[in-house]
Amino acid sequence: MDAATQQTQGTMRALHGPPRRLRLNPAGPQGRPPPMSLQKPRQFTIQGLTLEGRTFRPSDWAERLAGAMSCFRPGGGAGGIAAYIGYSPYCVPQVVDGVKCVIVSEALQGIEPMAWDFVMNFARDNHLRVSETTPDTSGG
Numbered sequence: 001m002d003a004a005t006q007q008t009q010g011t012m013r014a015l016h017g018p019p020r021r022l023r024l025n026p027a028g029p030q031g032r033p034p035p036m037s038l039q040k041p042r043q044f045t046i047q048g049l050t051l052e053g054r055t056f057r058p059s060d061w062a063e064r065l066a067g068a069m070s071c072f073r074p075g076g077g078a079g080g081i082a083a084y085i086g087y088s089p090y091c092v093p094q095v096v097d098g099v100k101c102v103i104v105s106e107a108l109q110g111i112e113p114m115a116w117d118f119v120m121n122f123a124r125d126n127h128l129r130v131s132e133t134t135p136d137t138s139g140g
Contacts, residue, residue, distance in 0.1 A: 062093035
């Protein structure tokens with residue numbers, strides 16, 4: 001018998017009784033909203049210098065790494081006509097004191113732990129210098 005042949009009788013039982021309504025409680029089971037962290041996510045600077053002091057190559061490594069992380073954005077990546085080219089606010093290339101760097105926010109770990117691991121393992125595997133950065137909280 002052909003595997004794609006459909007059965008004439010269904011295999012699912014009909015559910016009896018009125019449909020149940022699900023109650024969604026966004027405040028949680030205790031009636032309180034879930035706790036939010038008051039602490040801002042830490043930021044890390046991955047420098048384009050190896051632990052041995054050499055300049056990391058290729059010269060566009062920072063743009064490539066940040067480009068690979070560009071889809072990890074607040075609210076997710078937009079597709080279709082709403083899509084645009086730009087870096088994620090969680091992983092941005094910058095030049096700091098004449099050295100190419102990538103500034104990575106720890107918030108990336110909360111959005112996609114595998115992306116965070118990828119960036120941090122990239123730095124470790126290539127012996128790049130990583131330092132914790134104090135985020136600019138001056139507002140301008």
